[in-house]
Amino acid sequence: MRRYLQADHRAAAANARQTPGTWIMAALYDASMTARTVARMARNGTIGAYRPQGSFDAYEAMHDGGSAVWIRYVTGLDVVPMPDTVTVRVPDYGTQPGYEGVCIRTVDISSRCRRCGAPRGPIRAHTFVKDGSRLVCDAWENECGHQDLYRMVLAEARVLAERTRPRPAKSPKKPLIRGVEGGRYAATVDRIAELIREKPSLRALRVLPHIEAHGHMDAAQVIRHFVSDSATGCHTSARAAALHLIELDEEARRAAQAEQSEWQDGPIGCGLDATTTGDNQ
Ligand SMILES: [Zn+2]
Incomplete structure (x- = not known):
């Protein structure tokens, strides 16, 4: 509340x-809940x-420095x-080493820049040629100057899809x-799942x-990247990280099945990972 009083809403x-x-940034808060409340209080006067x-x-939108409130006079x-x-x-180029194909994915992302919360730039169709095929994806430039990268947009879409995925009505628990x-x-992944059970917002x-x-x-290195x-x-959830690891394993399994070949990164399921999770379950 102290920071709210300090914000110069008059200016x-x-x-x-x-x-x-025109949208302008009015204030920045530590907590997204505070920013959401202030945005509501701005709307309803x-x-x-x-x-x-x-x-x-x-x-209210995510900002590098916390949560921002954006306003416009209407x-x-x-x-x-x-x-x-x-x-x-x-365009999705996949994450498997040596994979050179590309497919176009249609995904939902935030309408706002992930760095500062400003509206993302207008979207236009962009045509490009890959291996002789003409493909169409979308492109945009953000007026705030923060540039989006397709691979980060895909990562954002994965997190958003996970967050908004409809839950079975009878089970309030997450999958x-x-x-x-x-x-x-x-x-x-199993270890992270245990940790998330104790603290879902981890x-x-x-x-x-x-x-x-x-x-x-x-695995720790993969999560860092x-x-x-x-x-x-740094707001990325442990759950999103676990889903990413699952996706890598599934992708590797699909690649192995498709090519009938060994995993590129080493034998499956051996090493420390398989033997050092002997916690009380
Ligand atoms: Zn921005």
């Missing part, structure tokens, strides 16, 4: 009134600077409400996370000491 509102319809009610539109404008997500076509049988990261970086203590060094590549950065 932000005055600024926004000068450029009607609870905060004096944004009166009368309905003259401002506002949303009085007299026929503005289209900003959707939380947009659907885009993205069980379990390692891929025989997979290189199976034991690590972040990926928090599991590193646990899994390193159990000798899962290469995943977090640093991920659009959600």
